[in-house]
Amino acid sequence: MNNASQQLAIGFDIGGTNVRAGVVNADGQVIDTRAVATAKNAADLEDSIEKLVLELRADHDIKAVGLAVAGFIDPTCTTVLFAPHLPWRNAPVRNNIEDRLGMPVRLEHDANSAAWGEARFGAGRDAKDWVFFAVGTGIGATLMSGGEIYRGAFGTAPEFGHLCVVPNGRACSCGKNGCLERYASGTALPDTAVELRADYETALPEVPTGEEIVAAARLGDPLAVAVMEDFGMWLGKGLAMVSDVLDPELIVLGGGVSHEADLFLPHSRQTMKDNIVGAGYREVADVKVAVLGSQAGMIGAADLARAGACVS
Ligand SMILES: [Zn+2]
Numbered sequence: 001m002n003n004a005s006q007q008l009a010i011g012f013d014i015g016g017t018n019v020r021a022g023v024v025n026a027d028g029q030v031i032d033t034r035a036v037a038t039a040k041n042a043a044d045l046e047d048s049i050e051k052l053v054l055e056l057r058a059d060h061d062i063k064a065v066g067l068a069v070a071g072f073i074d075p076t077c078t079t080v081l082f083a084p085h086l087p088w089r090n091a092p093v094r095n096n097i098e099d100r101l102g103m104p105v106r107l108e109h110d111a112n113s114a115a116w117g118e119a120r121f122g123a124g125r126d127a128k129d130w131v132f133f134a135v136g137t138g139i140g141a142t143l144m145s146g147g148e149i150y151r152g153a154f155g156t157a158p159e160f161g162h163l164c165v166v167p168n169g170r171a172c173s174c175g176k177n178g179c180l181e182r183y184a185s186g187t188a189l190p191d192t193a194v195e196l197r198a199d200y201e202t203a204l205p206e207v208p209t210g211e212e213i214v215a216a217a218r219l220g221d222p223l224a225v226a227v228m229e230d231f232g233m234w235l236g237k238g239l240a241m242v243s244d245v246l247d248p249e250l251i252v253l254g255g256g257v258s259h260e261a262d263l264f265l266p267h268s269r270q271t272m273k274d275n276i277v278g279a280g281y282r283e284v285a286d287v288k289v290a291v292l293g294s295q296a297g298m299i300g301a302a303d304l305a306r307a308g309a310c311v312s
Contacts (some may be wrong), residue, residue: 009064010056011302012049013110013294014038016070016085019045021052022295023060024302028121030295032056042087050100064104066301067097068113070140075155077107084173106305110297111140112149114290117300118252119144122291127250131242132290133160134255135235138173139181143246160242161185165234180241184234186210186257192227200226214260232264236271243276243285254290261289 008031013020016038023032034052039045053065071083078095080088094107108116115132118124124132128147134140139161143150151157161181162174169178170191182188189210197206202223204216216224239251253261265287273284292299 007306008060008062009066009302009305010053010062011113011298011300011305012052012065012067013113013297013301014045014049014067014069014086015110019048019052020298021049021056022298022302023056023062024299026303026306028117028292028299028303030299032060038086040087042091045087046093046096046100049097053101062103064106064302064305065097065101066106066108066113066298066303066305067093068108068110068297068301069093070110072156073107073109075151075153080107081155104305104308106301106308108301108304109142111142113298113300113304114140114254114292114296115142115144115252115300116149116304117292117296117298118254118290119147119300120303121299122296123252123288124250129246129248130250130252130285131158131246131248132252132254133239133242134290135185135253135257136255137187138185139238140255141242143248160238163238163241165237180234180238184231184238188234189213189227189231192230193223196223196226196230214263217263228263229267232267233271235264236268237275239268239272239285239287240275243272248285251285251287252290253287254296256294258289259293265289 007026008023011022011024018035019038020035022030024030036048039048069080072081080091080093094105098105111134124130130144132142141158141160143158162179164178165180166178170182171177172179172182193208200223202221204223213224213227217228269287
């Protein structure tokens with residue numbers, strides 16, 4: 001192991017269910033991990049982060065800590081403005097944790113962290129202007145512009161999941177109706193199954209889970225296959241909109257649903273090609289599946305922590 005790869009940082013992935021921490025070397029390899037359930041109040045959550053760092057610091061020479069947070073971060077990457085599944089509200093998390101630990105702390109949005117991980121060590125390594133599109137419970141996205149994270153003026157760009165694709169469509173947790181993620185996400189699958197149920201034979205229960213739909217689609221269940229077809233179509237339309245607005249060279253598909261990409265991605269790619277403006281007369285973004293899986297966020301957060309302050 002050379003000197004550079006001994007520059008260890010801890011990357012945290014802080015989600016609504018679990019807080020996961022990984023010791024990551026400069027080659028993007030995770031060499032140790034810890035996880036705890038996410039605490040319900042801010043003080044307990046910060047206590048648990050400090051405790052995990054102290055545990056990992058006992059075994060490793062840690063230089064910095066990166067926090068990937070599922071929520072809105074201010075453009076200077078110091079404050080968690082709002083996180084729907086976490087207790088922080090307008091909380092100066094970067095400074096709070098830095099004061100507790102006495103070492104550099106980097107705060108970043110979770111999709112941005114995962115995109116950065118893919119940019120440095122994964123599917124986005126050779127790209128400059130590209131989009132990370134994470135499909136799980138909802139849709140999280142990051143725009144990489146000239147190799148850097150594009151934040152927008154107020155730090156919330158881009159929210160592709162909440163583009164309206166069906167006027168007066170399904171209600172979304174964001175308060176709007178007809179958002180893309182209500183048709184192309186893991187949680188959209190059961191809704192689509194309920195809507196299409198009358199038209200297809202099926203062995204699925206009345207209100208199936210996303211996992212049941214995926215498993216049934218693999219066995220050829222007609223309703224489940226139709227649901228995945230519908231999902232792939234909406235995802236493709238979403239990617240066409242992304243391409244029309246941003247003209248990226250590459251779209252990297254991440255998130256939990258990406259593990260089932262063989263079930264829908266060919267259809268999504270075709271739908272994207274058919275729906276972009278100037279179809280047939282322009283270059284089309286390559287669509288690749290992310291390679292770092294559920295560790296992308298912690299790997300990216302650790303690498304950003306090693307690199308230093310948020311540049312904006
Ligand atoms: Zn929405």
